[in-house]
Amino acid sequence: MTAEEQKLPIQYSCYFSRSRVGEQFVPEHVIGYVVSGSLELNDGVRTQTFGPGEIYFCRRNNLNKYTKYPAENMEFRSVSIYFDQEMLRNFSIEFGYQSEKHMPPVVFISLKTGSVLAKYMESLRAYEAIFQQQTSKDLLAVKRKEAILLLLQEKPELKDILFDFSDPGKIDLEAFMNKNFHFNVDLPRFAYLTGRSLSTFKRDFEKIFLNTPSRWLLQRRLKEAHYLIKEKRKAASDVYLDVGFEDLSHFSFAFKKQYGMSPSHVTT
Incomplete structure (x- = not known):
């Protein structure tokens, strides 16, 4: 993902042709929701395609290839929320969440289609113009907290990923x-x-x-x-x-x- 894409914590993507732009590294945890078209994720081991209405979670500090395909006679559209480490540290203090064990090295996971979280992600489309304004900082903060609470309600075990603030250890x-x-x-x-x-x-x-x-x-x-x-x-x-x-x-x-x-x- 490009530096341009990382400027705001809630991002809206729109592509009219197949796209594989950006560095293939996930620096921060992200929830993504496909509005139209399809998104292919490839972590070097497995490949999965997400279509309209489908939602996924990507883990930080991992390599991942994104390929965005527009639908026929339409564009590719998606909504993504990024969670930086400072925000998550503050969240863990406010709500008392802590990582308690090391989780398997999964790069991305599918989340439940039609869930409250998926409907919440769909609702963010109405905020696109607002989030481009400098005055939206407080609203952005509230909406990101809401997203994490909904994510943890659906997948409580993700607290061990979200609130693990350690850097990668020395490996082979x-x-x-x-x-x-x-x-x-x-x-x-x-x-x-x-x-x-x-x-x-x-x-x-x-x-x-x-x-x-x-x-x-x-x-x-x-x-x-x-x-x-x-x-x-x-x-x-x-x-x-x-x-x-x-x-x-x-x-x-x-x-x-x-x-x-x-x-x-x-x-x-």
């Missing part, structure tokens, strides 16, 4: 990178998610892979792209985003430099 770097190389995030994000400073991440990385992170990521993404084009018969235009490139021209240039031919000339 090799396994993590081999699993997540295709996510389009920068090196500081990868370092943070593996529980390391950037300098420690680079040092550990070179010990394990005998290469710099930037070179290894480029080569690993190109290798995966070559496999998808040659063995799975996918087009370059369908592959470059999937393996972590930002634009097709950069991907095509790097691919030709690596393999001596453009992606379109790879024979199956």
